[in-house]
Amino acid sequence: MEFIFFLLVNVGITIVFFTIRRKRLHPVEIFLYWCLSSLIFQNYSAIQTMNIKSSIVPDEWSPAFAHLLNRIMLYPVISLLFLNGYCAIKSRGTKVIYFLGWAAAATSVEWLSSIMGVFVHVWLKIGWSAAFWLFHNGALIGVMYMTRLALFRRRM
């Protein structure tokens, strides 16, 4: 049940990203940010489930595979949508609002997966999730800034 639900969400959001006609990200950028986002989230998840035990992934195939799918596909694609939109914004104030809004949206998705029994937060507070997503999105913006300087010798 959980797996089917998140499979549909994953496929849906991936289709949304790849059907955006005017992509502002270069193919190698998409590849890099996908990897990086997945890596950061998997470390966050691994530390929580294996070390500090603030969250669990139930030992059943449906939530376990849903979590696998989410960490390699859903969260990276959400991040790509965030970065693609971020590049389109010119005003600094709008960028800040957009940045905070996407951190809230990603936190909501993470907590939806917790409520649905996929990545269950045992004692993790919502503020920690929000802080993680602020760090995650901020780190991706920093990497995008450096990557663009190296690739195109231009700023965002």
Added chain:
Amino acid sequence: MNFKFDGNEWYVVICSILFMSCFLMIRKHFRPLTIVFLLIYNVTFIATIDYSLAATPFRLYECLDNETYEIMGAYAHVFLYTPFAFFFLYYYDKWTVRGINLLLYLAGWTCVAIFYEWLSLQFGFLDYSPGWKLYWSIPTYPIYGMILIAVYRFLNRYLGSHPFRQNE
């Protein structure tokens, strides 16, 4: 978490120093950006496989001293496994491996990787008691190699390939 620095951690450190030293000798074959992209791709790929197989959802082996995610595990992802990817691609370029030779090349690297995995088992870096078998790894290396080549060619297409120099 009962992390202690003993034999298997020393094994990781010594092997990583050895492999990274070898990598430094061939690093000029790759463009700096290609190195960064391949490094991040490799660490992500290995972390995904390790987290899936050693933790959720499969729980088929353990890495280092216990079932927690140890700092030395993350260190190994970067400094132990990644140089192998660069050696693999270096000789792939140097010997211009194509066609039937690619099958032989993948088979050769699979033998090397299986031997190294066996060595890691002997030194306690890996523990297969939860269920994984060494021979299950055999088909994984050619698949990993083919994906790695595809990623390398994709990166070269956009970042530009590096011409092989005579003295490399």
